[in-house]
Structure formats: C-alpha cells, structure tokens
Amino acid sequence: MKRVFAGLLAVAFGVVLLLGISASTGLFSYNEELLDDSAASHYIAKDVNGDTGEIIFGETMDAETGSANMVTSVIANYRSFDTLGEVTVLFLAALGVSLLAGSMDKGRKRRKSGFILKVSSGILFPLMLVTGIYIFTHGHLTPGGGFPGGSMIASSFLLLYLADENFRANVRGFKIAEGIAGTLYVVLGIIGLLAGGYFLINFLPTGVVGNLFSGGIIPIVYVIIGLKVGSEITGIITDMFNEEVKA
C-alpha cells in the first residue's frame, strides 16, 4: 500500500512537472511567443550603457562587460561578489573534508592499477590538463569558466592517483597556490574599489568582443578562480585517498 501510494505520488509529481514545462516551452524546445514574454528575454534585450546597436562578434568595441558569453558576464562581472562567496563556500567545504579525512586511518594499501590505465594515463593527463586550462582562460568567449576548468584540472590529477599507486600530489604547493589565488581575488576587488568606487568593478578597458584579451578583469578573475578551484578539489581528492602528507 505504502509503495503504491509513493509510486502514485511520484507519477503525479512528474505529470505536474511535465505540464509546467510544456506550458512554457514545449517538451524540450522553445515556444518563441512565450519566450518573448518571459523575464529573462527582457534582461537579455535590455540596453545597459545607452548603446542599443547590435553587438557584432569581433567588431564591437567597449561593450559594457566585453564578454561574448552571457553567463560569464553575470558570474564574473555583475555578480562577481556572489562568486567570491561561492569560492569561499568551496574553501570551507575543502577545509571540512581535510579535517575529517585527515583523522582517518592512514597507511592502507592502495589497489594496484591495471597496465592499460597506467599507459593511457600518460597520454590522457596532459590533454585533460590543457583542456582545463583552455576552458578557464577562454571563459569569457566559450561555454565553461573557472569552476568547470578547475574541476577538469582536478580530475586529471585524480587520473594520476588512480593510475599510479605510489603517486602523491604536492599538497603543500597546492595549498599555497590556493591561498595566493584567493588573496588575489580580494586584492583585485580592492583595486576596483580604489579605482572605480565599487568592490570588484571592471576597471580595465573591455576591448573588442571576441578577442582573447578582452572583457577587462573577467579573464583575470576566471584564471584566479580556475587555479583556486583546481587546487582545492585536488586537495579534496588527496584527502579522500587518505594520504595527507604531514606538514
């Protein structure tokens, strides 16, 4: 009886969700008329610095954020202070994991890894590392940014851990990198406060939309976030392998 009731509840919830989604967008595709009425499209169409002209990739100069990726202009420019808080949350999570996992039993034997994994990790590791760096340096141009890029760097180190049972990452180096990156983010905000009057204001020229060196402080912020997230999650992975090197 209980299970039947739970099943009915789940099905009813699914039907309500599907009806809600299809009312506004169709099952998986946009309903253009309804989309034009939504709040999001008003924000997309809103002109922000008085220039109502079309933004042309590779030609428009000195747009307000200068980022070709709309999501990035919100994350690393308009709501950059929220991102600072988000990075702090991740730091606290990593601290908690290291406090908990650091007290667990050490010296357990790690499972020997297979030959195929060992050989292929040598090929995959540099590719994953470079892809991660690419994702966060091009965060203002292409999808992705500091958080996915940093996580990809961390997962390349995870591959090394899985492939070689004697591998140890340099934990102290990662912690120093993490601390420096976090401090630089705040320092960047304070420079903005002194130069432009607001914490984390975009005080650099934004350049041509679509160039690698454009978007003012957005690429700098994303490189900082990428390095911080990468070293933090690598630290978490190291803790999960219970091999915290005693400082």
Add this chain to the structure above:
Amino acid sequence: MNWFNILEAGVSVLLVAVALAAVLSKKLLVSIIFLSALSMMAVSAFALLSAPDVAVTEAVIGSGLVTFIFVASIRNLGKAGEKL
C-alpha cells in the same frame, strides 16, 4: 517532428530509464555507475536545451568527480556496506 525532436524524446526516455535502473539495482556499485550514466544523459539534455555552460559543469562534476567520491566512500564503508 524532425530528427531533433526524436533525439530529445530519446534522451528524455533514457533519462527516466537510467534513473529507475540506478534506484532499483541491488548492488551499490552498479547504482553508482547508473548514476554516472544519468549524469551523461543530463549533459545531453542540457546541451539540447542550449545550456552549454551547465552541460560542461555537469560533465566534469556530475559524471567525473561525484562518481569518484561515491566509489571512494563505498570502499571506506567496509563491512558496514554491501559486499562489492
């Protein structure tokens, strides 16, 4: 009904099927692998819904790191958990 709609319908059906498989499987390790597959299905759904930023994040974290953390936790459970 073009090929795009068919792809979307296929992804939606697979999402539900893989989620059910993850819930109903008896072994924890099998559940985790199905959860990872569910993440990959979600990545396709996000990409089809033109949210590439979310898709990239989900691909890295959902199907990569979360899977690892779950497997590591299961291994640490030892005798309290199920025999793997």
